[in-house]
Amino acid sequence: MSKIKPAPLPPDTVIGGYRVVHKLAAGGFGVVYLAKDAEGQQVAIKEYLPASLATRTAGELLPQVQPEKLSLYRLGLKSFFEEGRSLAQISHASVVSVLNFFRENETVYMVMNHLEGASLQDFIITARELKTEKVFRESTIRSLFDEVLRGLRIVHQHKMLHLDIKPANIFITDDNRAVMIDFGAAREVLSKESNFIRPMYTPGFAAPEMYRRDAQMGPWTDIYAIGACIYACMQGFPPAEAPQRQEKDRLTLALNKLRGIYSDNLIEVVEWCMALDPLSRPQSVFALQKELSREGERRYTKLSVSEKMRMQLDSLITDNKKGAPKIADTTRAGSRAK
Amino acid sequence: MKFSVFQLSRRGGRQKNEDRMGYSYTRESALFVLADGMGGHPKGEVAAQIAIQTVSSMFQRQARPALKNVPEFLSAALLGAHHQLLRYSNERAMLDTPRTTLVVAVVQDGCAHWIHCGDSRLYLVRDAELLMRTRDHSYQELRNGVAPGLERVNRNVLFTCLGSPTKPLFDVAGPVLLEQGDRLLLCSDGLWGTLDDDTIADELGNKTVSQAVPQLVESALRKAGDSSDNVTVVAMEWETPNGFAPSNLRVTTDSINEEVFASTIQAGSLEGFVEEPDDMDDEAIERSIAEINDAIKRTAARKP
Numbered sequence: 325m326s327k328i329k330p331a332p333l334p335p336d337t338v339i340g341g342y343r344v345v346h347k348l349a350a351g352g353f354g355v356v357y358l359a360k361d362a363e364g365q366q367v368a369i370k371e372y373l374p375a376s377l378a379t380r381t382a383g384e385l386l387p388q389v390q391p392e393k394l395s396l397y398r399l400g401l402k403s404f405f406e407e408g409r410s411l412a413q414i415s416h417a418s419v420v421s422v423l424n425f426f427r428e429n430e431t432v433y434m435v436m437n438h439l440e441g442a443s444l445q446d447f448i449i450t451a452r453e454l455k456t457e458k459v460f461r462e463s464t465i466r467s468l469f470d471e472v473l474r475g476l477r478i479v480h481q482h483k484m485l486h487l488d489i490k491p492a493n494i495f496i497t498d499d500n501r502a503v504m505i506d507f508g509a510a511r512e513v514l515s516k517e518s519n520f521i522r523p524m525y526t527p528g529f530a531a532p533e534m535y536r537r538d539a540q541m542g543p544w545t546d547i548y549a550i551g552a553c554i555y556a557c558m559q560g561f562p563p564a565e566a567p568q569r570q571e572k573d574r575l576t577l578a579l580n581k582l583r584g585i586y587s588d589n590l591i592e593v594v595e596w597c598m599a600l601d602p603l604s605r606p607q608s609v610f611a612l613q614k615e616l617s618r619e620g621e622r623r624y625t626k627l628s629v630s631e632k633m634r635m636q637l638d639s640l641i642t643d644n645k646k647g648a649p650k651i652a653d654t655t656r657a658g659s660r661a662k
Numbered sequence: 663m664k665f666s667v668f669q670l671s672r673r674g675g676r677q678k679n680e681d682r683m684g685y686s687y688t689r690e691s692a693l694f695v696l697a698d699g700m701g702g703h704p705k706g707e708v709a710a711q712i713a714i715q716t717v718s719s720m721f722q723r724q725a726r727p728a729l730k731n732v733p734e735f736l737s738a739a740l741l742g743a744h745h746q747l748l749r750y751s752n753e754r755a756m757l758d759t760p761r762t763t764l765v766v767a768v769v770q771d772g773c774a775h776w777i778h779c780g781d782s783r784l785y786l787v788r789d790a791e792l793l794m795r796t797r798d799h800s801y802q803e804l805r806n807g808v809a810p811g812l813e814r815v816n817r818n819v820l821f822t823c824l825g826s827p828t829k830p831l832f833d834v835a836g837p838v839l840l841e842q843g844d845r846l847l848l849c850s851d852g853l854w855g856t857l858d859d860d861t862i863a864d865e866l867g868n869k870t871v872s873q874a875v876p877q878l879v880e881s882a883l884r885k886a887g888d889s890s891d892n893v894t895v896v897a898m899e900w901e902t903p904n905g906f907a908p909s910n911l912r913v914t915t916d917s918i919n920e921e922v923f924a925s926t927i928q929a930g931s932l933e934g935f936v937e938e939p940d941d942m943d944d945e946a947i948e949r950s951i952a953e954i955n956d957a958i959k960r961t962a963a964r965k966p
Contacts, residue, residue, distance in 0.1 A: 392829045395741075412957035415964060425954040427947060580731040 330373050330380035330387055333357065337385070339425040342369060349376075353404065353507070358438060365625060366438040367423060372404045372431050374511060396517065407507050408434050417439045418475025420495075422577045439505070444553070445491035452560035459560040460584050461470060462622070464590040469554060472501040476550070479504070480543050487541065489527040489549035491556055527585040528552055528562030532600050535567055542591045544602045547612055551597025551605075554590070560584055563598065587622035589615075633651075664838035664901040665769070668871040670879050674852060674890030680706035680762075681894035683852045685894065686925035688727035689915045691770040692898050695927070696848040698782050700761040700823060708761035709747055709825050716743040717766055718927040727920050732768050736777035740764060740824070744793070747825035747961055765796065765848050769900070774846060775836030780823045781966045783854055786838065787845040792859050794838075798821075798851075805954065828912050840900040845871065852893035855885025856882040871897040886892050948958040 332347040332355045342359040345366075349356045360366055367387055367492045368505075373380065378387040404622065410420045424435035451459045460468075460612045472494060481488060486493075486507060495503045502635035531548035548566075555563045559578065569575060575598060579591050593615055599605045606612040673679040680699030695711040699706025716738040722727075729735045738876075743764060744848050751759040763780025776784045777897050781798035797803050799822045822831040854862065857878065865881075866874045882893045902951065 401947070405954065407952045409950070409957060412954050415961045421961075422958055424953070425951050426959065427951055432947070432951065611831055 328379065329375050330355075330378055331382040331384070333371070333385070334383070339369070339428050340424070340435070342367060342435065344369070353400070359435075368436045368438045370434040370436065372401060372433070374400050378431075387429070387431055404432060409438075411507055413482055413656050414478055416475050416478045419479060419499055420503055420507070433435055437472055437494050439497050439503055441496050443492050444494040444496055444502070446555075447496060448556055448560060450533050457629070458558075458585055460557045461466075462590055463557070465554060465590070466616060467566050468496075468502055468557070469550065470613070472504065472610050472615070473550070473613050474552075475502075475504050476546060476614070478544070479507075480609055485541060485543070486546050486549075487534070488526060488529075489546055490526045490562075491524075491552060491553055494553065527565040528556075530566060531571060532566035533602055539634050540602070542602070543608050544605045547597050547605050547609065548599075548602075550612070551594050555579075555594050555598065556585055558590075558594070566600070573600070584624050584626045586624075589618065589622060663687070663690065663912075664898040665692065665770070665913055666871050667694075667897070667913060668875040669894075669896040671894035672879055672883060672892065673886045673891045676892055678707060679743060679892045680710055681852070681892045681895075682865050683894050683896045683924065684714050684927035685896060685898070686708050686718050686721055686923065686927060687913065688725045688923050689730040689918050689920055690776060691721075691725040692913075693721045694767045694846065694848055694897070694898060694914070696765050696767075696782050696850065696894060696896055697778070697824075698763045698823075698850040698852075698894070700780075700820075702762070703758050703825070704751075704759045704796045705760040706762065708750070709762035709934060712746050712750060712760075713743040713762050713764050713824055714927055716746045717764070718925055721768075722756075722925070722949075724941040725737070725923075727922075728770055729768065732770055732773075732775040732778075733836070736766055736768065736775060737832065738836055740777055740779060740830065743939035744824045745867070748827075751825070759807055759825045759827070762821045762823060763820070763850075764824055767846055767848060769840065769846070769898070770920070771836035773839050774844075775834070775838075776846075777829045777832055778831040780820050781851050783849055783851075785845075785849070785859070785862060785866070787847065787863045787867045788841060788843070792863040793844075795859065796835070822940065842901060843895060844900045845876075846875075846880055846900070847895060847897040849896075850892060851893040852886075852891035853878060853882050853895055855891060856886045856893075860921070866897060871899045880930050902944060934940060 329350060330351065335346050339359075342361050343481055345358040345360060346356055348358050348368060354371045354375075357369045357371065357402060358366060359369045372386060373387055374397065377393045377400065378389045379589070380387045408422060411420070412425075415421060421437050422434055423437065426433050426435075443629050448459060448538050476489075477488065477612045484507070486504060488506060489504070493504060493506045495505050529552045530547045531545045533545060552563050559582070561570075563578070575594065579594060580593060593612070596615070597605055597612065604617070667685055669683050669685065671679060671681050671683055680701070681697070682699070683696040683937045687693065695714045697710035698709070698955070699710035703709075718736070720739045720742055723819050725729070735928060745760070747759055763778075763782040765778040765782040767774055767776040767777065767784055774786070776796070778784060778796045781800050782805075783796050783798065785795045786793045798820070800820050803818075822828075825829050847866055862878060865878050868874075869877070875897050877892045879895055883890050904930060933944050
């Protein structure tokens, strides 16, 4: 099977009355373009063009779908519509909004607000480089995730799961809003046919149930990812992958190193969200919001000297066992599974 | 709908029986299915089981109580089973995929339709004569046809099956209006490899299915001896509404409730993935786009 990605539309192509400026991103489901409408307003346009089911040669407009893949292609189209339909009903500052939906070139396009700013992932990397004790201040983390959770709550109310929450999919706009992007509901259905579509989960942020086929996914699955995002904001690095944690869980150990730097409450929230057992996590965004917004004096537990010693020894032993920590693996806080 | 049905599978001289069979019915539709998992590839018995479970669960979902379009169902079911096999091996990162043959028949509105891939066969017998049978997707059957240069071939070599990386080839047949006493028989190559078509037609046509099937299986096993392949047969005898009932293993579906689904096939954990018929036609696409744009407008209007 060809591994060649379908060619994106070239700049200046006009689709549905929008002029393509350039490609912004490409994923399993298709391509996102920066484009301008008739008034010159910038928009982002997502083109349905699953790389595993459709091909397009450079310079062509129409994608080619092999006859035997047509039914899957159309199945994916259904999910693309589902994503559009759900997003169309949601109007929330923290959820990317859909402006238009149209059909052209024998495929479909979703027009969305174009956001100016940078992803949370970019912010984490920048902050991490500063090598300060804290990556972000606790108040910053709390207010950021308060915003994200408000949006996520609306999303869940519309019977939709994000399923790929990670710092790269949380966008911080230049006017200081946190917006969730990339609602690839299409991903969920398409991945059911894993012989055609690679499993789409992001190591570190994907809950353990996402690695299994029989498990029930729900709000708690997104909540795990939220916990992992908060962790990344505290550590500067993504947490260990769920399957790795199931073997040997060093999450508590890693979080203990942050005691005294971040409040006990915040650390407990992360542990709660990231419980391996879905039932032990907050079962709804509301439950998590309540805990995260709890006012009151923050308690900080300073570790005793002996505890610190024990922890250092502990990590020395385990690090030696595994060899030097792999730096290359963790330089990007959330690269997609290949 | 009235019919008699009998099924039997026996292990020959092989280590395991990789044949699977079964039937299911609702008030208005009956399904017969047989799969022969292939040796030379891993887990033939799993392949056969996945295939018949996929077909049966799609039948259960779509026959309510009748299938909308039988030929479409048959090809969708066969491809659905094929995709399940690919998925099975993919999930387990297997180097080679489990493979199987498949033959499926559906009787509905007094007519039979069938589909097959590989060398598991369907025989239609009327008045103790062979009315028709499927042509195997094997080089031997090609030789029997017109293709030259295939004088010496191994009957076991198939050019298509389910689970191979290339898309399966298959043939859909029907509708054939069934008459009183018509027999439909599905079998693995363990039967037809040993018994010729006339023997099968004669035995099946002159006895009730509950007598003919065990005898056919027994004589195939005996004739092939220690090296016998597994032998699996599902057969049904059709009765027109006013026909005389010759057998006590009769299924009468007329009195059963519309919701009832009966099956000899153990439902598997195929968890949901059953490909729906392709209903995303142009009209549906346009309708979806219009709905989404309406929703966008409504949401925009609500905005403060």
